[in-house]
Amino acid sequence: LKKRINKIIxxxxxxxxxxxxxxxxxxxxNYEEYDSPISYREEIRKIIKLMNxxxxxxxxxxxxxxxxxxxxxxxxxxxxxxxxxxxxSYKEEYSLIIEDLEKNGKKLEMNIxxxxxxxxxxxxxxxxxxxxxxxxCFSQDLAKLFRKYxxxxxxYISEKAxxxxxxxxxxTKYFYKNIFEEKTIKQSFNNAKQEMISNExxxxxxxxxxxxxxxxxxxxxxxxxxxxxxxxxxxCNCKDKQQPNFHNKDCI
Numbered sequence: 059l060k061k062r063i064n065k066i067i068x069x070x071x072x073x074x075x076x077x078x079x080x081x082x083x084x085x086x087x088n089y090e091e092y093d094s095p096i097s098y099r100e101e102i103r104k105i106i107k108l109m110n111x112x113x114x115x116x117x118x119x120x121x122x123x124x125x126x127x128x129x130x131x132x133x134x135x136x137x138x139x140x141x142x143x144x145x146x147s148y149k150e151e152y153s154l155i156i157e158d159l160e161k162n163g164k165k166l167e168m169n170i171x172x173x174x175x176x177x178x179x180x181x182x183x184x185x186x187x188x189x190x191x192x193x194x195c196f197s198q199d200l201a202k203l204f205r206k207y208x209x210x211x212x213x214y215i216s217e218k219a220x221x222x223x224x225x226x227x228x229x230t231k232y233f234y235k236n237i238f239e240e241k242t243i244k245q246s247f248n249n250a251k252q253e254m255i256s257n258e259x260x261x262x263x264x265x266x267x268x269x270x271x272x273x274x275x276x277x278x279x280x281x282x283x284x285x286x287x288x289x290x291x292x293x294c295n296c297k298d299k300q301q302p303n304f305h306n307k308d309c310i
Contacts, residue, residue, distance in 0.1 A: 073137040074116040077102060078123045080144040080156040082165035097227050098143045104231045112238045124157040125166060132180035138188045139237075143226070146194030146215070154200060174203050181207040189213070189243055193226050211243050228254060 079098035102120055109116055119135070121127055123144075145155040145165075153167040177184060185208025192201050192214040201214035232253045236246035 071135045072117065073119050073135060075105070075139045075141060076119045076121070076131060076135060076137040077105065077141045077143070078121055078128070078131065079142075080123050082145075082155065082157050082163060096143055096145065097224075100227050101143060101230045104227070105234050108231070108234050108238050114238055122157060124159050125168065126159060128156065128168075129176055129180075132176060132183055136183055136186055139191070140187050140189070140209075141191040141193065143193045146196045146200075148196035152196055152199040154194060170199050170203070173200060177203050177207045184208050193230075213247065225254065228257070 077098075079096065079102075081096050081098065105118070109118070119131075119137070121131060123131070142154075147153045147155055147167060151170050153169050154173060155165050155167055158164040158166045184204060187204075187209045189211045190201070190204045190209045190213070192204070192212065194200070195215055197214045198216055201212045204212050229250050232250035233246050236249045237243075241249065
């Protein structure tokens, strides 16, 4: 796959699509591994296959990001579409989870202030982007920053919602299929959304966020501090629990 990507990437600094991804292996100092991988390879394969099928000649760039690469991408490159596929975290505020600078598999969390500093310094290039796709959980705050610094269109995830990996891959396929058929961004989004609603395979995906569906504070009576852990709702005294719940058919 990497050899094929290298053939597609043009040496110029102007691109049609820049696809940034991050998948650190280690998520904390105890060397606990992530148990929710991101299918960025599948997304990349689908984009390349769609491009080949429609016989379009496009400049594409795929890059695993750490802080320096993220800064360099925004400062040294122009693109019509910027697509970010990574983990996102939301506790007190949003954080984008990328690779550590040492390339040792550990994560680096960039909070919203750090992200704004980078975007502000590169607002001239950001204002030339037609579309930013922020495919991370809770990415609304980052989307607002891209809007603030000039991005024309943004697709993002609600600040109180997680993203299901299979859904993300499915959306990527049908969204870019429409884009490569020269549909507008709005048409491509609506068509991909409709395809997801009507597709039988999507209906079988396990929507397994139960109960309160939010991060729990240390004072929570449930004693479960992680997101979407199943527990007795009556035990939870956290505020801000408006996020809808999604249950699979076997949920009790």
